Amino acid sequence: MENEKGAKKEYLEEFGITSREVQAVMGKVKVRDVDYADLYFEHTVAESVSMEESLVKRASKSISQGVGVRATAGEKTGYAYSDEISVRQLEQAADTARYIARSPAGEGQVPAISVGRPSRDLYPVGQPATEVATKEKVSLLQKIDALARAYDPRIKNVMASFSTEYKMVMVANSQGELVGDLQPLSRLQITCIAEEKGQRQVGSYGGGGRAEFGFFFEEGRWEHYTQEAARQAILNLSAGDAPAGPMTVVLGAGWPGILLHEAIGHGLEADFNRKKTSAFSDRVGQRVASELCTIVDDGTLPFRRGSLNVDDEGTPTSRTVLIEGGILRGYITDKLNARLMGIPLTGNGRRESFQCIPMPRMTNTFMLPGQSDPHDIIRSVKHGLYAVSFGGGQVDITNGKFVFSTSEAYLIEDGKVTRPVKGATLIGSGPEILKKVSLVGNDMRLDEGIGTCGKDGQSVPVGVGLPTIKVDEITVGGTEVG
Amino acid sequence: MRIDQNFTADLIARAKRKGASAVDVVAVEGDSASVQVRLSAVDKLSKAQEKRLGLRVYFGRRSAGGSTSDFSPPAVDELVATTCALAEAIVEDPDSGLPEPTSLAAVRPDLDLFDSSAVSMDQMIDRATRAERAALEVDARLKNSEGAEFGSFAGRMVFANSHRFYGEFQSSNFSCSVSPIAIENGLMQRDYWYSVGRKVSQLDAPEAIGREAGHRTVRRLGARKVATCRVPIVFDPEMAGSFLGNLCSAVNGYAIYKGASYLIGRLGEKIAADNITIVDDGRIPGGLGSKPFDGEGLPTRKTVVVERGILKSYLLDTYAGRKLKLSSTGNASRSVGEASSAGATNFYLAPGSATPDQIIGSVKRGLYVTELIGFGINLVTGDYSRGAVGFWIENGELAYPVEEITIAGNLKDMWLGVETVGNDLVFRGRVASPTVKIAEMTVGGD
Structure with a gap:
């Protein structure tokens, strides 16, 4: 989907809808008193893997998709959404969204859909982290556990999680613009619990961005996050009243x-x-x-x-x-x-x-x-x-x-x-x-x-x-x- | 595609064919609608149908979850395949697994959680408009508004597992809230009030909600800081509920076995003043946290968490129970596709006998807290420090509004230091408390 030509077509294909159908639905939303309307299509894959007590024991993966239909009239906003992307669902949503304008149903005049493209890619990724084998995430979390415990024997528990999502969005509006984007997002979060003489304390650190899985291995990032979480937990053991x-x-x-x-x-x-x-x-x-x-x-x-x-x-x-x-x-x-x-x-x-x-x-x-x-x-x-x-x-x-x-x-x-x-x-x-x-x-x-x-x-x-x-x-x- | 017993049985069978030794399925579906009215004009209107299917598979002691909003056969096939692959990538956890078949809920009472009455968009707009109008009529200084909202949800939850458990129940929720703004000398204050219930008929009248919101907002005008000091603190029922919510998090079995609570290892010990009895009851008819069975299919029940100051029980699901060598308390809470966790049902502080006026009247010099902001609570140590809004108490009366101050202490000392519990318990959410007076905390101000 990164190639120059046909970007519009590919986003439409991914969501299983044609530009003609988008235009037709838009016509049903953008009735007489509606100033502006848009459709927001989304498909998100999310994965989360987590560790505690030295065991990487939880993992889940979810897929969400749907479409939101919005109409604005003056200061008013009408909104409806559905997790089924079909012309029938879109038309139903359109009826709700345009209710705000209190206009009768009809066919508004909307321009044909034309290609709009983000003028840049701020977060090009080769392989999204959602597609990296889960085993690699398990292995990273195990290394984090070992490093945190090695930091200081007073570290008694380490909780770490890696969460990532890959979101595909497509926005079409009543001005005839359509633009799509692919949005990766990952985060690594580490919490350490330290214990000494019956006192316990906690330290947390993490990081991430719209980047590939490899980001966490560059510049010693995962090691840095881990050591910071452990250091903070140990430090707070000696913290006095504020x-x-x-x-x-x-x-x-x-x-x-x-x-x-x-x-x-x-x-x-x-x-x-x-x-x-x-x-x-x-x-x-x-x-x-x-x-x-x-x-x-x-x-x-x-x-x-x-x-x-x-x-x-x-x-x-x-x-x-x-x-x-x-x-x-x-x-x-x-x-x-x-x-x-x-x-x-x-x-x-x-x-x-x-x-x-x-x-x-x-x-x-x-x-x-x-x-x-x-x-x-x-x-x-x-x-x-x-x-x-x-x-x-x-x-x-x-x-x-x-x-x-x-x-x-x-x-x-x-x-x-x-x-x-x-x-x-x-x-x-x-x-x-x-x-x-x-x-x-x-x-x-x-x-x-x-x-x-x-x-x-x-x-x-x-x-x-x-x-x-x-x-x-x-x-x-x-x-x-x- | 309707999710029913055939559907879940088929899904479980498919996961088992992929090699899963145990399986559970959670599905939710529902219709929601909301309107927001601002200054008597409709601002936002939203309507939706939602559904979500979650699968959890066990390969011996390895487990993973998956979920999808797409119920088409290819999407469900993919859900089964991905979730099974995920489980095989995870390490073994000796305590994982479904609950024992004998512990599953055999009887599932009708807890009166569903109201089938439809509220039309126009009725919702009317109620929100009336609530906001009533709020703004309270005082001429109420000149602006963040708006009033009316929302409704009606849905169905299905749970099934490979021990042949199948259960489902319907529930609904209605809410109405108003957030007016008062202006004086160029300074603004905002507050809000709300009503929520399983049934439309349980909601307070829009005018009553509005009047309370207007009253709560206008009384904040002219708020000032006070000097840093140590004084008694009175939490109004809303903020006492927030304080109770902190305890609810600290008795959560997951926080306990991870060592992430200041209450680890304290079962049977005194953790609060003698006047404190705290109960979690999943079976209150019409309760906002009630359900006939928990997120693992176990019967919900009434659990005394704290009895006259003694910690009697944590809130547990099967997993946290196994970690702590205790039995589940029927508090499994599930997000679709996720592993079970523990959560409160209807969690409340049993009322005492003092009226709120008597409690305020007992304070010579102190703080009445009506709003708390921020996240300055460390559950591991119990350290507590939050931004507060409220009223300065002078000789037993609310003297003037205060803001831009903090209150700080430690949850352990705060619970042991509860001097009085009010008689004004009202369930306005899943966690509810009457007015509470704490002997002393640090107020940070000028």
Whole structure:
């Protein structure tokens, strides 16, 4: 399906439908008062293999396929989907979708379907990981177990899983465009439990991307993930109580970029801003961060977990500047919200599967590097927290309050990183927190490729990135009252 | 193709012909619909038919699962072939295998889980519209809305295995929720309220849901931070349910045998205050977590998990039971195509006798928590740290709303430190709790 010619035909063939049938269904959806309609075809093969107690004892493989039919009329969206891809099912779905417009059934005028192709392939793979023999995945997980246990005898259990999917999508719309994409995605996740003198602790690490199975063997990746999970578990055995209250926090490079995702990313999704339910509504052009902060959302990074050739509405993804030198520049959009708000379409219309309506979602969200040496940043802190790894985060986009929880953090005392502290939730206000960024490091790093973002019940893979930064004050939710 | 006893028997026979020594089949199918109304106009409308077939095969002690949404004969052939190939690539696990035939559910009571009444799209739109309107009418400061939603699901679940078990049951779900937004001095607050039930008739009136949502939202206006301190914490029933959910995860047999819970090896020991009794009951008629048999075909039952503070039982399926040398508690939970895991049915904290007002009234200075955000819970150690929203309690009364604060402690101390359990238990989900007061936690703020 990678060859230039006949790409349209092959996607259609894969889904067992003709361009004439697609056009006919489209005509039934795009009746008088419907502004826009699209069909989203999906076929996904997913495999998961997991290990615990040194036994690779679980494996499963699933096949999902289906089609979603959408009609929009003004601000309204009608949606129906079916896991049978047949003209009869499509026509039934079309009836539901167009119900939104309250138009009588009929035959709308839609142009003939024409070829659209992603202008690039950000994630060419020879052999998708779903087609690599399961034995090879079993063997990798067994090596991970051995390496983690060899790291330290206090590692008492190792849980590792390899999950991979290969998604074929085809989007056709009422403007006569049809585009297809093949989207590989893999992730390796390792959790270690360490035990010493009756105390137990946990460490987790992982990575992945839209890459081949061989990715995990390059640059010592699986070894690195394993050692990090084991190191974190052992380290946390000696972690003391975390402090409570406001303090200076230095965030390490990479995955701590989850700060950006929660604190500002969600608040800049166009749907919330069109409805004026976001703490960032009507604030384009205003200062929302210190001048050291420039933040982008970029869906075009090769092989990245958050990247896509085209979003789930068929729009090519792009690099969108969200905040430039501290000034809010724009929102991330899907077709519906870009049209209703009269702002640029950024290629951020994403959905979890054919069962879901697309929404504006992030891709890879990160802060551009600054000038500071990360060591100088730590040296500049008299008393604070140095947080290098996090679990999940969450935000209330309406009042802007967000949280994210550390999984590896240390105290900084007199400019030096001293003792590790237990996990604690950090809480702040999205529109305020980045104004308190007083130093930005020159060490921007993207995360390893483990992020999954949830919104309205839909999960999509995303990436984040951050240089080392200093936040002058944020509330740390530990137990120790200073 | 309808999934019935002939279909599952044929599928099991086909897997056995490929060499499988044991097999089980899970299938689900259903119809769902939802509408979202925002500012009295329809925003989204969605409708679907779904089905999914899952197969799990055992080759002696090796096992694997597979699933497909395509029920056509070639797709089902492929499912059998792929799943069997997968199992042969996996290593042997001495504890794997189906439950003993004698343990399977012989009697499957009708638990009143299904309502056949159809709610039309127009009726759904009407209910959502009324709920949102009622919310916005509560106060003039309620000027915007994330919308109101009405959803329905009706479906059927089938389970069969090579011990000749075949069971199926129908279930349904209806829900209505509203999320209004209040604005004052340029600052916004959002909250929500909802009602959910197996039957349409069990739902609260749209107007009642709306009024509660409006009330909960407008009372958050003017929220501020408080100083970092250690004070008593009162969880409202929703947040007490979340706290109970953490305990539910910690007594899950899988977390226990993996060593991933702070409650390993604690059976028979005191893990909570004397006023704590926690029950999992899979047979409550009409319960949102009820089912006549579990995900392995075992009878569901009532299990006392904690009795007056003493840990009496974990939640187990057959596999976790074998790992721990215990019997299944009938808590097998299945995702189609996946191996069994353990999960709660209807999991609740037995009510005490204090009213919520009495509980709040007993606090001189403390925090009433109405919302928690984030994932700062470490089940291995019990360490707990989450973002909180609620009200500052001053001399036994809710004084003012608070936000941008954290609460932190350790689940072990929190459960041992429960001072009072309220009398206000209402099942609004599979995990339910009355109001709970904890002696002391750290509040992180200014």
